[in-house]
Amino acid sequence: MASMTRPILLLTLCLLSACARQSAMQPANVNLSGFPPAFREGYADGCASARGPTTRSESRFKSDRQYASGWRDGLDICKRR
Numbered sequence: 001m002a003s004m005t006r007p008i009l010l011l012t013l014c015l016l017s018a019c020a021r022q023s024a025m026q027p028a029n030v031n032l033s034g035f036p037p038a039f040r041e042g043y044a045d046g047c048a049s050a051r052g053p054t055t056r057s058e059s060r061f062k063s064d065r066q067y068a069s070g071w072r073d074g075l076d077i078c079k080r081r
């Protein structure tokens with residue numbers, strides 16, 4: 001019985017970590033599929049910043065308009081939730 005518990009526990013942890021990463025990249029109830037990757041990455045970082053410590057690539061924020069726009073939108077929208 002103990003030999004089956006360990007693989008099941010490991011599989012469960014792997015599945016849960018995959019779900020956690022998915023939700024971090026695309027917040028619930030927001031469809032970002034039509035936006036460029038830089039905007040989506042900025043949005044995810046901005047949303048994460050609204051929930052905790054600031055997560056932002058300063059160099060990208062200063063040089064990449066799509067990332068900066070996504071970051072501001074993510075921060076604003078996720079602060080309201």
